[in-house]
Amino acid sequence: MNPLERAGFLFSGVPTPWQNAAIFFREFNFYTDMIAILSKSAEALYSPCKLCHRLCAVNRAGGESGYCGESAELRIACAGLHRGEEPLLIGGHAGTGGSGAIFVSGCNLGCVFCQNRQITGHGGGRALGRAAATDEFVRICAALKERGAANINIVTGSHAIPALAAGIRAVRAAGIDLPVLWNSSAYEDPCALEMLRGLVDIFLPDLKTLDRSLSARLFNAPDYPEAAAAAITKMLGMVNDAAGVPPEAGRVMVRHLVLPGELESTRTVLRWFAGNCAGALLSLMFQYTPLPRGKAAYTRAGEASPPARFISEAEYHTVIGWLGELGIEEGFAQELTAPDNEWLPDFSCPNPFPRGIYTPVWSWLNYTP
């Protein structure tokens, strides 16, 4: 595979010479950066922090925080059995089932339509959460296993990879043998992802858009398309076997949330997925829920308006029709249900989600079930 394919650029046609040059330097930096990252301690990686594409260069070990809003201390908002994930992920262990979701506080992306804005820190004020050192992280995973979790599902941990890599190693050393899921926005630097090699069983990256103007407007990241394509390509490479064959189906599941009125963005994402993600599953989500007035998260770029309505039935059928057209045969698609606010969690409560889809096991509120 040539570097352009690896960086995920070929979907958009023939790159200009400038794009080629930029990609060459990125490839060169990738290896030197990776050696530098893998030889550093976790503390050193946070200071100056260049773990993700925001490149804030702040001293997180010294208590500073960058765009993600978090210092070097790992903070967690809540953990519990989540039955709202794809069927493949929720299992049925111990008669309850559910993915063992651990919601990490903070976020390096900050979408204006984020439903988890209370715990990302992009809704105003500090993200809800409580510090969880490695031994506490192990206790949380043990409690999830005891309650019947099918896996450990780490949600939005891209800005805390060093702490979480240490946590996963400790979990394995403690004999907790559940599969580990990495559930992220795909805005990680590939060098940082390398720290997770051998520690993650299933990657669940979002591919939000490949439209630069949309990613700039909705989450202040014009470089998101290239970054996400490179991160997903890296994840696919990390789960390939030694012979370089496509990964076992389901070890990478690319999620895409369809945005009302932005179907061209979805079509581009689907086309790229069909051409670049052999062996991965697609999960199409139609749960977009407009936030109540005054509740929109913000981006550091300033005001931006998220779509103010639900997905229409016509949009739903249009997108489903594209799957056959593009030859995408394996994956999941949410059913279109009547518009309501069921998908809006409230993390100020011990159980942020409707009782049917989530059983709390640990919370920043010191909740003990």
Ligand code: SF4
């Ligand atoms: S992880 Fe956080 S502090 Fe570090 S570069 Fe990314 S947003 Fe900035």
